[in-house]
Amino acid sequence: MTSWVILPLASLLALLLAGSPARAQTGTCPPVSNIPVQTGFDFDRFANGTRWNVIQYNKIIPIEGLDMEVVKSDVSLMFSRDPNDTMTVNLAGRVRLASSLAFCLKLEGTVEEGNPEHPGKLRQSYYNPLKDQYLQFNFWVLYTDYDNLTVVYACEKTLGDGTCDPGSTFIWTLSRGTSQSPAQKTKVQELSSSVCLDVASLRQMNHTTACPMT
Template identity: 30%
Template sequence: MIAQRYSYLSWLPLLLVSSSHPQWPSSWRCIPQPARSSVPCYCSGRQTWAGSLCGTLRIPGKRKRNEIMLRYVVALSLLALSWAQDCQVANINVMQNFDKTRYAGTWYAVGKKDPEGLFLLDNIVAQINIEEDGKMTATAQGRVIILNNWEMCAHMFATFEETADPAKFKMKYWGAASYLQTGNDDHWVIDTDYDNYAVHYSCRLVDADGTCLDGYSFIFSRHPTGLRPEDQLVVLQKKTDLCLLGKYRRVAHTGFCESGTSLDPQ
């Protein structure tokens, strides 16, 4: 424990000193000194420079110290990983040996990293189709808010142009209503097991350093209730690989688009 006026970081220097001497007892205390004193703090007969740390300070037990040090190590490891991570769009890995036929069918968006502009908010359901000529198309619906908080269920359409990489498409999309967004974005399938989950990614604008300046991503599930526990760790790793960890929001499915309030196709 520690006096309320001290934070964990306040006694980190003493913690580092004491952790190198595990034989020192957990009841080790600093001899009280004037608050914010800049004199040495004498502890159990040993002198350690504590500066403003002198005062009512008690060093935690060995087990607690080890737990705290482990947290620092994990935090520093994650920080080092983020520094070393390659976030350039050109180096993003996509699904190997992608099979668009197995990808077809109904997908429920359960997570979403938003782009700029008006976009589907929630209750997002996509239907991927393979046409007779082998081309992939899609329809989607989801809740949008337009015209001063008017909630509607919007319908979207898309066609996909294949590229040299089977998992990378150019997706031309448009809405049933003229004020819905239109575009011609990348549609990359980062990972999928076809039966349970899929991770989609699109970068609309690449920055000068090669990273994505404006992009979006969907986490899809075959089940409206969300991802299975065994799929969550896989998806978490893919979010990290995309440099988007912590930027997704949950997509709810409340049956809004079945309520009859929709922007029907013209």
């Protein structure tokens, strides 16, 4: 297994530009258990043998043992099934440690359905060689059109009232391309607000030269 860890989306991935998710301006944050995901999510249609590029994100899930801040670009994911019918994910991205030091890194992981009744509630698992253990995190598909836009959510810590700890709320937008249309941006804003995250906290991922997946 490739010994690199980023994520989302690892991302998914301690490539960490921390952002502070903000609660929505109006309304009450829903309990995490009540957050709806993509109805009838179809993993194979979602995978489709084509990479998904990370376009926007509020922050990257931190990786224990890798605490340095780095600049990331060209992060993308490719989902598939292996010969044993296991759902897998390959993640690749460019990491810049200094102005003169940038390189592509890769990570291989597996994907599991966290809830059979809600197949869009996925969970990713990557091996972290820095700690000789696995990094796992939620990867809920709030919305996908399977062709050009996917919005992914993760909550890694809930509060006593069942809502997500604001510091543990993660959201990523994915595209088969490298940009989003005005209509897609509106959809992202709606979904971000529905999970109490201010769309203004989202950071843009630059895509100039794609990293190889293999």
